[in-house]
Amino acid sequence: MDSLKSILTNFTSDILNQEGETSSEVLKDTTSSNMKYYKNNYLYNHLDHLGNAYKAVKVILGEGNFQYFARLFLLSTPPKMTDMNQYGAGFSEFLGERAELENIQYLFQIARLDWFWFAQTEDEISIPQGIYQLWNAFLDGSDISEIEVDETIIEKISYQ
Secondary structure: OOOHHHHHHHHHHHHHOOOOOOOOHHHHOOOHHHHHHHHHHHHHHHHHHHHHHOHHHHHHHOHHHHHHHHHHHHHHOOOOOOOHHHOOOOHHHHHHOOHHHOOOOOHHHHHHHHHHHHHOOOOEEEEEEOHHHHHHHHHHOOOOOOOOOEEEEEEEEEOO
């Protein structure tokens, strides 16, 4: 008999499997057609979580584009922990490595700031001067045309 860890690992793999086939013996005894509900629920919850964690990035990319990149991230980097609040730390790096997004200035830095503020696992973050103002402007819908970012000056942002 498989261990619980093995069963859960297979179940997670089945959820992330895009072809709709299941490998888990546990699921073969049940109706595999029900797997779509688990997949949809799993994807929805994780995509929603990433949207809550990366609010400014979601504004910048727009809903559809954000969902696209968040789904790619989820499929390439599935969660390893059960606490969903710890999932998504690598999303800023993932976005920074995407060739399609290289023309969106400061997206990587804004994503880092989104995660910093959401996760609150570090006391401070070092970012180029102006990124914090840009991040705030995206979140509250303010005009960004007057905000200047100077990558030669690094400022530290903390929760205080």
